[in-house]
Amino acid sequence: MHIRLINPNSTASMTAQALASALRVKQRDTDVSAVNPFDAPVSIEGGADEAMAVPGMLDEIRKGEHLGVDAYVVACFDDPGLHAAREVARGPVIGICQAAVQVAMTISRRFSIITTLPRSIPIIEDLVSDYGAERHCRKVRAINLPVLGLEEDPVTAEQLLIREIEIAKKEDRAEAIILGCAGMSALCDRLREATGVPVIDGVTSAIKLAEALVGAGYTTSKVNAYDYPRIKETKVAACA
DSSP, X not given: OEEEEEOSSSOHHHHHHHHHHHHHHSOTTOEEEEEOOSSSOSSOOSHHHHHHHHHHHHHHHHHHHHXXXXXXXXXXXXXXXXXXXXXXXXXXXXXXXXXXXXXXXXXXXXXXXXXXXXXXXXXXXXXXXXXXXXXXXXXXXXXXXXTTHHHHOHHHHHXXXXXXXXXXXXXXXXXXXXXXXXXXXXXXXXXXXXXXXXXXXXXXXXXXXXXXXXXXXXXXXXXGXXXXXXXXXXXXXXXX
């Protein structure tokens, strides 16, 4: 089984961190590789960044299809281009937000999500609604730290996350916490130990879900919506 983790931004260190998280939980006989496009934004913080990142991500999936990759994990919590990616890929494509939400609804009745910047809150709220979890998600919170700040100042990032988790436990009565950024995945275990609440990382959730789907023989439906993109001929008007 070959699962390809795609970081849609162009920061290689974040790709390496997500891969390290994936390798910790994968089955022994699962091959996990990780890539990122070189011409995408260095971080994805909003709709414009998402739009610029999607073409490179789709190119990486096309490359993976030629190599026989069995499933893909989109390692950005905004799940950018997820529907488009499923049109391009034969195997399952898992977004880390959707995977984390599904895990949270399985192990708890109510959960909260903690992300980086406040501008990401409405994006994540819409995703939660799209995934049918609006009633289960108590609140989407932000620590007001840019994505790249997670690497630049990991000590502060961890302190901010612990504080926000404790607030979510008290004010939201959250029974589990989802980390709303792939760049937080390395902190998952320490946050769980520090706060005593289940802390869910979307990268590891998506890897395990991908393994389960591939192992069960499921592929992406190519009936109607997720069918392969139609090939269109370009007609150039003749010049007089």
